Amino acid sequence: MPTLVPLETALAHLRAVGAGEDALITGYLEAAEEAAVDYLNRKLFATPEALHDAVTAGTAGEDPLVISPVVRSAILLTLGSLYTNREDVVVGVTVAELPLGAKSLLRPKRRSPGL
Numbered sequence: 001m002p003t004l005v006p007l008e009t010a011l012a013h014l015r016a017v018g019a020g021e022d023a024l025i026t027g028y029l030e031a032a033e034e035a036a037v038d039y040l041n042r043k044l045f046a047t048p049e050a051l052h053d054a055v056t057a058g059t060a061g062e063d064p065l066v067i068s069p070v071v072r073s074a075i076l077l078t079l080g081s082l083y084t085n086r087e088d089v090v091v092g093v094t095v096a097e098l099p100l101g102a103k104s105l106l107r108p109k110r111r112s113p114g115l
Contacts, residue, residue: 004033004046004067005075013076014083025083032078036071039103041111044071063111071109074102 007022010029037044043061045051054060065071081102 003029004036004044005029005072005079009072010076010079014080025079028079028082029075031082032075035078036075036102036106039106040065040071040109042109065109068109070105074105077102077105 007026007029010016010025011022014025016025033044043054043064045054045060045064045066048066051060051064051066054064077098
């Protein structure tokens with residue numbers, strides 16, 4: 001899947017300094033993008049031109065979407081969570097899901113699966 005959010009944007013969001021974790025962050029970014037695509041149940045494209053090319057090639061899928069600031073923000077929120085919480089469990093801290101988390105941002109653009 002082509003990158004929807006540039007690595008430089010992801011690094012700035014995470015306030016990551018240096019290139020030591022670029023490969024790790026790239027993996028998390030790819031996972032965050034895939035999670036957004038899976039949740040939305042539609043293909044995402046980085047630019048209108050990329051969408052046009054996919055439509056022309058017949059690979060755009062049903063109800064494709066060009067990434068918007070809301071979708072980009074949801075991807076970055078998911079990336080931040082993956083980067084900060086690197087294990088399945090957290091010990092010794094209180095955790096609460098933010099009310100305006102990634103799913104809240106993506107929900108209005110979600111295409112519900114049909115019957």
